[in-house]
Structure formats: C-alpha cells, structure tokens
Amino acid sequence: MKRGNILKLAAVILLVAVAVAFSFKPLTDPQKGIPLGLDLRGGVHLVLQAEPGKDGKAVSKDDMDNAKAIISKRVNEMGLSEPIVQEDYANKRIIVDLAGVQDPDKAVNVLKTTAKLTFRDPQGNVLLEGSDLKDARAGSSSQNQGYVVNLTFSSEGAKKFADATTKLVGQPLGIYLDDKFLQGPTVNEPIVNGQAEITHYASLQEAADYAVLFRSGSLPVSMTIAEKRQVGASLGADSLGKSLHAGAYGLIFIFLFMLAFYLLPGVVADFSLLVYGLIVLWVLYLMRAVLTLQGIAGLILTIGMAVDFNIIIYERVKEEIREGKSLRAAVEAGFSRAFITVIDAHVTTLIAAITLYFSPTSSIRGFAITLAVGILASLFTAITFTRAILRWVVGINPKMKTSWFGVRRKAENG
Structure with a gap:
C-alpha cells in the first residue's frame, strides 16, 4: 500500500x-x-453608426443583423486576431474592437465602406450586382497590368455575365463600387466561363482589401464613424x-x-x-x-x-x-x-x-x-x-x- x-x-x-x-x-x-485583448495588445476601438437611407427609410433589426454579419466577415477576412463585433440595436450602432491593428485608418475604411459592387452598360443600367459573385481573390496580372482582383461568379451570376458580355461586344462594361466608377474595360468577346478580372491596382495589399469587400458583400445601410479610439x-x-x-x-x-x-x-x-x-x-x-x-x-x-x-x-x-x-x-x-x-x-x-x-x-x-x-x-x-x-x-x-x-x-x- x-x-x-x-x-x-x-x-x-x-x-x-x-x-x-x-x-x-x-x-x-x-x-x-x-x-x-485590445487593452493589452493595443489596437483600435470603433463605434459605427448606421444611417437611414436616402429615402428616409428607418434602419431595421434585419439591417443591423446583416450589417453585423458582414462586418464580422470583413474583419475575419482581414486576418485580425480574435476581433470582437457587437451590435447595439437600440442606438443603431456596431461596436468593433480590433487588437493588433497595424494600420487603423485602412481598417476603418474597409469596415465602413458600403461596398455595393455593380456592373453597368454604357447607359448606366445595372446588369450584375455583388450578390452575383461567388468569390474574389487578389493576384498579379498575367498580362503585366499590375495587381488584379479575380472575380468568380455564381452559376446564376455567370449566366447574367455571359448575356451582358455577349450584348456588349465592342462596348465598355462599367464597374462601380458604391456608385463610384472603378473602370470600364471594353468587352472584346463574350465571357462565358463565369470569371472576370479587375485590373490596375497599385499594390497587392490594395487588391486584397478590395477583394475582402467584394467577398463579404455590401452593407445594407451606410455607416459613419461615431467613435474611434486607439490603444x-x-x-x-x-x-x-x-x-x-x-x-x-x-x-x-x-x-x-x-x-x-x-x-x-x-x-x-x-x-x-x-x-x-x-x-x-x-x-x-x-x-x-x-x-x-x-x-x-x-x-x-x-x-x-x-x-x-x-x-x-x-x-x-x-x-x-x-x-x-x-x-x-x-x-x-x-x-x-x-x-x-x-x-x-x-x-x-x-x-x-x-x-x-x-x-x-x-x-x-x-x-x-x-x-x-x-x-x-x-x-x-x-x-x-x-x-x-x-x-x-x-x-x-x-x-x-x-x-x-x-x-x-x-x-x-x-
């Protein structure tokens, strides 16, 4: 014993x-x-305020839930360590704590950008939207056009893109982000494989930031910075x-x-x-x-x-x-x-x-x-x-x- x-x-x-x-x-x-956490590692504390639409429509609970989900996805896509994203519906706010952020201003821009991606014909008619995308990845151009974002459309989006490029052969296809013109490449031939390329980004990091926005989808409401505090x-x-x-x-x-x-x-x-x-x-x-x-x-x-x-x-x-x-x-x-x-x-x-x-x-x-x-x-x-x-x-x-x-x-x- x-x-x-x-x-x-x-x-x-x-x-x-x-x-x-x-x-x-x-x-x-x-x-x-x-x-x-933020208080030990340093980083940025953000309070994003949801704003009513231009038509005066109030921000709903579904809008706030969707906004939180999209912002969470964007933060995770940015590769940050253990972010904290909280919703304050009573005040129509999204609270975000990002520990270890090296460039707070860039992170703020990525999070608050509405990121509504559209493809339009020369008359301004919307042919495709960001919801038709399946994936977006940054890379280098195979034709010496700098850095690019390679887009892959969903099955439904691929059909829409094929129809649009078939009708627009010899014409420009406008690509817009939040109604801001990005570029208007000329369609040389119908694109039926469900893939496209946005070119001429200054750096791979810039292309990667846009790819995050495209992948995460567009925010249902616009966001402004109500509070920004760096630690x-x-x-x-x-x-x-x-x-x-x-x-x-x-x-x-x-x-x-x-x-x-x-x-x-x-x-x-x-x-x-x-x-x-x-x-x-x-x-x-x-x-x-x-x-x-x-x-x-x-x-x-x-x-x-x-x-x-x-x-x-x-x-x-x-x-x-x-x-x-x-x-x-x-x-x-x-x-x-x-x-x-x-x-x-x-x-x-x-x-x-x-x-x-x-x-x-x-x-x-x-x-x-x-x-x-x-x-x-x-x-x-x-x-x-x-x-x-x-x-x-x-x-x-x-x-x-x-x-x-x-x-x-x-x-x-x-």
Missing part, C-alpha cells in the same frame, strides 16, 4: 513537471498563444506587465502563507494551485478566449478563491485531528464536512459568472469567462485532486506527527 502511494505520487509529480515544461512555449507564444501597444504592454507583476507577487505571498500555516497540506495546496493554473490556461488557450485586463482580474480572483477553498478544507481537517481522529479519518471527514460549503460557494459564483456573460460589454464577458473557467478548475483541484494527493501522502505514513498538519502536539494529546 505504501509503495503504491509513493508510485502514484511520483507519477503525478512527474506528469505535472512534464506538463509545465511543454506548456510554457505554446501558452506564451505571442502569435499562437492565448490571444490578448497604443506600449500602453497595453505596460498594463500587461503591471498585471503580471501583481499576479506574481500575489502568488508568492499565497505560496508562503500556505506553507507557513499548513505545512505539509500547504505543500499539497501549492502543488494543486500549479495544476489549477495549468488547467485554466490550457482551457483558455483551447477556447481561443481573448485575455483582457478584466480577464486577468477574474483569474486573480479565482486563484484567491481556490486557496480559500483549501483553507476551509484544511481547517476542517485540523478540527477532526484535534478531536482525536487518525490522520486518514481526519482527512476523509474534513473533506466530507467541507464539501457542502465549497460546492455552495462554487455554484453561487458560477451563477454570477453566467449572468455576467450575457452582458453586451465585451470586457465584462471576458471577466465572466475567466471567472467561470477558474471556478470549475478550482472545484476540480479542491475536491478531487487535492483530496487524492492528501490520501496518498497519509497512506505513505499514516502515523506521521500531527504537527506536519499544523496541529500542535498538546492538541493531539488533549
């Missing part, structure tokens, strides 16, 4: 050590690690550094406190806290949850709660030892008596986290996510992991002195 407990404990320690070693690089990678990367880095320092100092204090007051169980608690940290960070990593300052606050809060739960359990264990029970019986009774208290605290806090998650504010939702993940992780470590480790420790030497559990010998004898 003693040998089995030693092997179990050694295996867990080795497994955790390997997990720590292999977790450091992926979790801290600035590109592929846990994504940092510098230096400010974000400073905030992150201060948060990490505060967290590190807090952890050191917690480790020392648990060791000083609970001795051997304190060592187990510190080890469990390490496992708790690994679980939380990996869950956030796999969820691709964006880490913000509020999220870090949620993590620090749950660390304190995790330690608090260990304190509740250990105090129960000490009470059982003082009543004269053996270490094994005291550990089992202590965990059983503390179980309801710990579960109650976890459930009530988890309910609060779930309630906060439905807040329209992204920072509050980030806090709620990290709080919920931390609560579930601390529940596992406090009830399951810590209990198993203490069982194995007591199983190795059931007759060890109770002073190792922070109970003075006179209490044991009395």
Whole structure:
C-alpha cells in the first residue's frame, strides 16, 4: 500500500513537471498563444453608426443583423486576431474592437465602406450586382497590368455575365463600387466561363482589401464613424506587465502563507494551485478566449478563491485531528464536512459568472469567462485532486506527527 502511494505520487509529480515544461512555449507564444485583448495588445476601438437611407427609410433589426454579419466577415477576412463585433440595436450602432491593428485608418475604411459592387452598360443600367459573385481573390496580372482582383461568379451570376458580355461586344462594361466608377474595360468577346478580372491596382495589399469587400458583400445601410479610439501597444504592454507583476507577487505571498500555516497540506495546496493554473490556461488557450485586463482580474480572483477553498478544507481537517481522529479519518471527514460549503460557494459564483456573460460589454464577458473557467478548475483541484494527493501522502505514513498538519502536539494529546 505504501509503495503504491509513493508510485502514484511520483507519477503525478512527474506528469505535472512534464506538463509545465511543454506548456510554457505554446501558452506564451505571442502569435499562437492565448490571444490578448485590445487593452493589452493595443489596437483600435470603433463605434459605427448606421444611417437611414436616402429615402428616409428607418434602419431595421434585419439591417443591423446583416450589417453585423458582414462586418464580422470583413474583419475575419482581414486576418485580425480574435476581433470582437457587437451590435447595439437600440442606438443603431456596431461596436468593433480590433487588437493588433497595424494600420487603423485602412481598417476603418474597409469596415465602413458600403461596398455595393455593380456592373453597368454604357447607359448606366445595372446588369450584375455583388450578390452575383461567388468569390474574389487578389493576384498579379498575367498580362503585366499590375495587381488584379479575380472575380468568380455564381452559376446564376455567370449566366447574367455571359448575356451582358455577349450584348456588349465592342462596348465598355462599367464597374462601380458604391456608385463610384472603378473602370470600364471594353468587352472584346463574350465571357462565358463565369470569371472576370479587375485590373490596375497599385499594390497587392490594395487588391486584397478590395477583394475582402467584394467577398463579404455590401452593407445594407451606410455607416459613419461615431467613435474611434486607439490603444497604443506600449500602453497595453505596460498594463500587461503591471498585471503580471501583481499576479506574481500575489502568488508568492499565497505560496508562503500556505506553507507557513499548513505545512505539509500547504505543500499539497501549492502543488494543486500549479495544476489549477495549468488547467485554466490550457482551457483558455483551447477556447481561443481573448485575455483582457478584466480577464486577468477574474483569474486573480479565482486563484484567491481556490486557496480559500483549501483553507476551509484544511481547517476542517485540523478540527477532526484535534478531536482525536487518525490522520486518514481526519482527512476523509474534513473533506466530507467541507464539501457542502465549497460546492455552495462554487455554484453561487458560477451563477454570477453566467449572468455576467450575457452582458453586451465585451470586457465584462471576458471577466465572466475567466471567472467561470477558474471556478470549475478550482472545484476540480479542491475536491478531487487535492483530496487524492492528501490520501496518498497519509497512506505513505499514516502515523506521521500531527504537527506536519499544523496541529500542535498538546492538541493531539488533549
């Protein structure tokens, strides 16, 4: 029995050590690690205001929903890390947080452009619209015409394009974006393969920006910039550094406190806290949850709660030892008596986290996510992991002195 407990404990320690070693690089990678939010990484915060149409038609809920979906698609097409797009229908606004943006002005132009693409005959009649497109990709011209956007039409759009180019052989086909003339290439022959090319872009990036607009479709309403706020990367880095320092100092204090007051169980608690940290960070990593300052606050809060739960359990264990029970019986009774208290605290806090998650504010939702993940992780470590480790420790030497559990010998004898 003693040998089995030693092997179990050694295996867990080795497994955790390997997990720590292999977790450091992926979790801290600035590109592929846990994504940092706008307040930590820097970027731009935008509020886009939907405007009524020229005919005075009010902006509907469907308009706002479609606008949000299209803006979300544009942001994702731009390749930005973990953007946050929210709809505020009451004020007819779309709120966008873009972390890590290198060129805020370009991002703003891409997002607010209505991007209504049309193909017209010389008389100005619309022959095709952007809705007839299937895909649009940037590339280089095969005929030395600089950079281009290659268009691929849907099956219905291909038929319309074939009919239009058949009728317009020898005439220009006007291409317009938001009623602004882009170019008017002359149709030399009918184009029946459902593909076209817009040429003469100054750079590949410019062609790629237009391709994003064409692929995402046109906004149902025009958008203006109601608010634009930039967060510098230096400010974000400073905030992150201060948060990490505060967290590190807090952890050191917690480790020392648990060791000083609970001795051997304190060592187990510190080890469990390490496992708790690994679980939380990996869950956030796999969820691709964006880490913000509020999220870090949620993590620090749950660390304190995790330690608090260990304190509740250990105090129960000490009470059982003082009543004269053996270490094994005291550990089992202590965990059983503390179980309801710990579960109650976890459930009530988890309910609060779930309630906060439905807040329209992204920072509050980030806090709620990290709080919920931390609560579930601390529940596992406090009830399951810590209990198993203490069982194995007591199983190795059931007759060890109770002073190792922070109970003075006179209490044991009395």
